[in-house]
Structures are given as C-alpha cells and as structure tokens.
Amino acid sequence: MTMELSEQHLNQALSQLRQVPSFDGSTDQLNAFIKRIDYILHLYPTRDVRQHSILYGAIELQVTGDAQRISQRTAANTWQELRNALIEEYKVQTPFEELLRRLYNTNYQGNVQQLKMPEQNADQESQPQAPQESKAPVYDASILPDMLPVYYRRLFPHEPFYRWLNYGHSEDNIFVNREISFTLQDDIYIRYLCFETQAELEKEICSRNPYKIDIGPVMNTRPKNFRTVAGGLTPVQRELVFDIDATDYDDIRNCCSGAEICLKCWKFMMLAARVLDAALREDFGFEHMLWIFSGRRGIHCWVCDHTARHLDARARAAVAEYLNILTYTNNTARVQMGDRTHHSLRRALKILEPMFEEIVLEDQNLFGTPKGVNRLLQMVSDEAARNDLESYLQKQHEDGAHSKLVWDSFVRYANSMRTSAANVWSRKLKHIVQEVQLCLLYPRLDINVTKGFNHLLKAPFCIHPATGKVCIPFSVSAVAKFDPTTVPTISQLLQEINAYDDKTKSYMEAPEDKSRIKDYKKTSMFKGVVVFEEFLRKLERNFKTKSMDF
Template identity: 40%
Template structure:
C-alpha cells in the first residue's frame, strides 16, 4: 500500500461524499442567499447577471448538465437541492437565458461577461517540489499557494485597479481566483489574454529548462514587486521545506540555470563529496526511512522543516548554506568576469528565485469568456472538503488540511446539539431541585436562583433557532464570504477609471 506524505490530503471513504451527505450539505450549510447576492451584482432586484448566468451540474454517474439558469434565489435553491449535484460550475452571463439555448439557432447565444478567473494548480509545481506529487499536497508545498495568492492579489490591485479578488480553495490541490470588479467582468477575450500575458513570467513546458528570462524587463515595477515578495518565501519554501539543494535531483535543477556549465560542475562535485562525507543518502532512501518511522516522528519532520539528517542542531538547513555558497560564488565570478560576458549575478539569482516561487497560471482558464469554473462552496468529490474562500489576511495562515469535510460538518452539528441538550438537562434538573427545596430560611435566595435558571433556559431556547452552519467551523468562511460580497457595489462605484488593452 502506497503511503501518503505526512499531513497530506487523502481521499475519504465513499460514504463521506454520498448523495445523502450532499443533500444534507445543500439543505443545511450552502449559503444560498449570499451566493445569489454575489452573482446578482445588484441591490435593485433580480438582474441579468443572475438570470442569464450559466450554471452546470455534474450529478450522479458523472452526468454533466450544461446551460442551467435561474430566475430567482428560490429557483436556484430548489433545483440544486433536487438535482443534488456532485459539482457546480459557473459560466458566463449570456445575452439570453442559457436554459433557452436549445430553442435558438446556433450562434445566437453569446457570452457577454464573466469574472476574470485564475486557476493555480499544485501539479504545475511537480517539477520543483520534493515532498508530494500529483493530487497530493502537504504543509511543505502549500507555501507555494500562499506566495501565489499574495503576488496575484497585489498585482491585480496595484497594476490593474481590481480590488474585488475572491480567492477560493479548490478542495484538493490548488486555488481559484475570481476577479469580480465590473471592469474585469466586462473584459473581452483579447483583454483577458493581455492580462494573463502580463502576469506570466514562467514560460515554456517540461522541455524548457530556463523558464524565467528577465532581459530588459528586470527593472519593471511588477517584476521588482514580485521579486520582493518571492524573496520572503524562497528560503522558507524552497530551501527549508523542500530542501532543494540537499540531493542531486534537486540541486541539478538550479545548477542547470547558471550562466556557465563549469559553475554547475563545480558545485555538483563539491556537494556530492560533501553528501558522501555526511552520509546523506538519496531522497528515495530517506523517504523510505520516513515511511517506516513512527507517526510522531513523521509529524515532527513535517512541522520542523529545518530538521534534516545533515545537522539537527544547526540553525540552517543544508540547502540554505549551499544557496549562500552559490550566491557568494556567483557574485565573486561576476566581479571578475570579462566585459564581453553579459550575465549579471543579480539577474541570474533573481531568475532562479522567480522560477521557483512565482505563480504558475493555467492560461486557458483565464482567457475564454465561456470557460466554466468550479463554484465556491462546492464539495470536492475526492476529498469531501468544502471549497472555501480564503481572505487576504489569511493567505499565510490558511491550512488546507483543516478545511472541513461534509462529514465533519455534520459531526460538529451533532456535537453542538448534544452539548446544548446536556446543558438543558443540567439546568432542568437544577430547576426541579430548587422547586422542591422547602427550607424557608433560603426562600429569597431560592427565588433568585430560580430566576437565574429561567434566564438560562430562555437562552437555551434561543439556541434552538440557531442555523446549523453557525454550529460549525464553516461559519468563519461564510462570514468571510459575506464581508467580500457586501463590499463589491461600493468599490465598483468608486472605480471610475477605465483600462484599455
């Protein structure tokens, strides 16, 4: 049996995302009122933004239903509960209601607007992450999502004036960003492509070794700002958590980016000799040792990223020390290079840092108006986790391993109700005991205690009317979503300037 990386996301039992659980989720937890308000984008009644918006449902047996649209919140809620989709996707706002698609000639129905969306998937980092691969994630590699959200958010705000950026956990291994400003929603495909081109620094597929080439653009404000953010994360993510320079499989990915092959040969020889001296084996061997160790040891390895076989008492990981060696070496070579040599140590180091930290965007998701994207507050079918929003102040704190599943939410409601029932019983027993008390010397005090008991019972009665979602860990994400939605109209009204591409 293949073991999961420590603290990685794992697929739940099928029962956790059964139709019954999905039905309970939509009836008891899905935030229909605020969800509808978000997509309506109007406080003046039902708008075309919601009436002409396309939804698609994936229902049991992977049946995919497109061109769903709704005239009211009640229609939306009723249909979702009735069809109980495993997944909801959101598409564009069309010139006619999508549910009429089959009644008009081909080409009549056209997309008019949609949020500018971005998709950042952890699998695009597989070539540089050492802890996980494929659909698995852990605390060590999630840091890439933190820096991606931070760079994307600040760039959208400062370079484009887009303030309403909703980041949503995809439920498994990535993040979606919905840019909800009216100006962003009205962008055509060419403008969206221009924005994605502006944001793309990492270029080329698997065969492209050097993916970041700054050239004359190294002084661009966007590059400098992104580099400033990336520098704050490079050490903790790439050098400490991933320990990229500990093994040849990792250090070769950095050494091949150096301007002179001889530089790479120098460090490959140096670090190989050092590993042999320190008894550092291959990454595969150390992973086997980790899998055979106790759960407690694995947890410690995951939390303390500086702990490695190189030196458990050292303040720095071996990768941090080797990076400092590399920096010093390049700067020394740079000062002694001939005038004909066009490379700069600062540029080389900057390109490496950006290649290993800058967001990796899926261009196709962002550039087409009619592209559908998984809705916030969906349930991921393979993890059972809710696709929750991530507030900007939570970028560094967000832990995908702590995102609730449907089963967890139901358990939290049961636990909450059980605690209230126990409290009621205690209060009721106390009240009965007080009524039976016949000691005349404490009648006055007894009346006071009875009044206090009645107040507690009244409070408990109010507890009965609390919505189920308020009894769960999902409530903080709902409140974060409410805060985001409620500020959209105000910001749209203030942003009068128009951008052209």
C-alpha cells in the same frame, strides 16, 4: 424533553431511506447497506416510538430476497435487532489462511486482543459506543449521496451565494442569463442551466444534490434556449478567474506530489496568492478578489470588479500573458528579467525573497540531490556558463550536500563572475540569482482558464468528491494562517451540527423558527462564510456608492 423529528425532517429521512439500494442477502453488499442506514438514522435522530416504527417500516422495505426471510424469522422490531441478525447471517466467513495473512500484515503493538478484523468491527458497531466528539469523522465517499441532501438544505449558504451572482441588481439579466452547470452522481453532467430567482436556484440544488456546481459566463440570452438561438450563445460578461494547482509545482516540491498537499507545499499557494493579489490591485486597479480553496490541492481567484467582468477575450489574454512570466525550454522553467527590471518583478521579489530560504532550501531541500543540482544548472540559459558552474559546484560539494550550502556557493560564484570581468555573467546572466528565485516561487498559472471567456469554474462551497472538503473562501491577508489539512469535510460538518443540536435541542424544538441560528454558524465552516460575506459587503458597498454618484 423527548427528541422528536418535525414532519418535514421525518419525510426527508423516509425519502433517503427509500433511496438506499435494497439488500437481498449478498454478502458483498452488507457493509455498504448497514453503513448507509446507520448514517441516515444518525442524521435524523429521534426518541419518539411512533417515528421509530415509521422509519423501521421504511428500512424493512429495503430488505428483499433471501434477506427478507431473516427479517421475518427473527421477528425484529427495531433496526438494531434487524442489523444484528443480518450481520450474524451474512457476514463474510474469512478462511483461516486469509486471517493469518491479515494478522501477518497488521501492525502488532503488544496486545493480540487489540487486533481486530473487519468482521469483528461490524459486530462491535452493533453495540452502543460513547461518542467521541473530539475526533473528526473519517470521510467516506460511498455515503456522499446521503450527506449532500443534508448539506445543501442545512449548510450551503444559498442567500449569500445568490447575492454574489446577482451583483446587487446592478445590471439587467446578470443573474437570469448566467450559465450554471451541475455534475451529478456517476459523472452525469448537465449544462446550460439558468434560474430566475434565488428560490428557484435553491430548489434545484436541493433537488438534484450536485456533486459539483460550475459557474460560467453571463450570456446574451437565457442559456436554456441554446438550441433555438440563431448563431448560438454569446458570452457578454464573466469574472476574470485564475486557477493555481499544486501539481504544477511537482518538479520543485519534495514533500508531496500529485493530489497531496501539506503545510510545506501550501506555502507555494500562499506566495502565489500574495503576488497575484498585489499585481491585480496595483497594476490593474482591481479591488474585489474572491479567493477560494479548491477542496484538494489548489486555489481559485475570482476578480469581480465591473471592469474585470466586462473584459473581452483579447483583454483577458493580455492580462494572463502579463502575469505569466515563466517560459519553458525542454521542460525547464526559466525567467528572463532583461536589462531593466520591470516594477512588477521587483514587487514580486520583495514578497518572494524573504521566504526563499525557508521554502526552497529548508522545507524542500531542493538542491540536496544530484537531480536537484541539475535542476538549478538548467536554469542557467548559457551552455558554457552552465558547464563552468557545474564544474565549480562539483569541486565545492559532494553529492547530497544540503541545499543551503549549494545555494550559497551558487550565489558567491554568480556574484564573483559578474564583477570580475565583462562576460556573459555580467550581461545575460546578471540577474540570474533573482531569476532562479522567481522561477521557483512565482505563481504558476493555468493561463487557459484565465483566457477562456466561456470557461466554467467550480463554485465556492462545493464539496470535493474525492476529499469531502468544502471549497471554502479564505482571506489573502490571512493566507499564511490558512491550513488546507484542517479544512472541514462534509462528514465533520454534519457531525458538528448534530452535536450542537443534541446539546441545545434548538433544531428539533423550533425547526421553522426564522430567528433560529443559521446552521453553518454551528460548524467550523462559519469562518469561510464570514470571509465570503465580508467580501460581499465591500462589493455591495461599491454598487451603492456608484448608484449615489449617478
């Protein structure tokens, strides 16, 4: 069967082609122009001659100025012909000295013919190549504006997203008074948005194609009326939210820093989620926590119980302070357990202690340098005890000794000093070993996010503009199996739905069929949506139970 676009998707393709910045012959614009046209045609494949002609006509309109002369001179009838002509005419002519510099900086692997310059790559892209479905495409932020319309129309889970914010119609105006904000291309920020229905929200998302969607509180009236409300808007409810960022662990992670994250430092996030989830359930009685990977290097937790959503600002601050056990002195984190260890700290230690050696001593080798040993010493709050410990460790180990050896010596010394006589080690520092473990592995919360009743937080299923990754839900019970490095990018997802549709032809044959498989089920995003829907089922079951009790 001939692959043919539906009229709806043909119009979408034409709309996106018209939004591509025109090419007037400037050599520095050639690569971006070709990549965007190629990508749009890749998203909307067709073998129909009439549709090819229509699409090519739209492309020709985007070729202006001097470049239009090339189009007319070559009498090109297809994009491939025009593409080749533009590359031949406007590709950058690299000076010989520049070629030598690039060759010198290229990793030579034994075959000169394998060394390719960017200009050669541009020429070779014009030739048909066999698809490599096994390799995920590299995310290119420059074509995010072309990918977002397809993502929001075909992949974003609009119906479950609405069900979440609507809370089963359990309260009046809970959806319509919710503040939502959009961040558009070029950092255009739009606040005080609100919507009456799922269809209205979906239409606005698909129309504006936001780079980021933020969710705020439910207000006392429609947020869009903020200019006319006497005294301003007042938040009346909002999920209790937590934000944990890997950058807050930069002083103790040696594998990565800044925006980077790997499987080793993901273990900090894993333990943070486990400890926080247990505290919220056992100490506060909350049941409905939605855990989200932030798309780059952190995690968010949305506590959606009715009680949590109706906490006032003082109660939120109290919860945040209860869960925030770290104190900082001269930029050094410390924990004070006191004479009687609180049950929440004992529970946290049961979760953290089994992973301490693997994470701190092996993965990070935290005390394997003089700087690392000094960090350990600074956690000892008593100056005299700290100096004695430093002298002991210097006698026991040379600089660069492995963290495991340093830690074992520290534990032996602390235990021997605590039992030898009545001193600071048997009083103030009697829990120092456990305090260091808590200090290094306990969740490092951004408590201002939790305290803020009016704070807006990034919504699930957004695309992180810097990484292209989906802000995807995960199950805290399976957090150890979650791999942030393999979270799908928008490029990968669109490739997956194209590969599925090419294989089955289902999308082209029955684009309007309501029984057709949902597009996100064709992709690696499916698991995240399943986690989200399972969370919603438990949440909605709770609403039904309360309704029956009433």
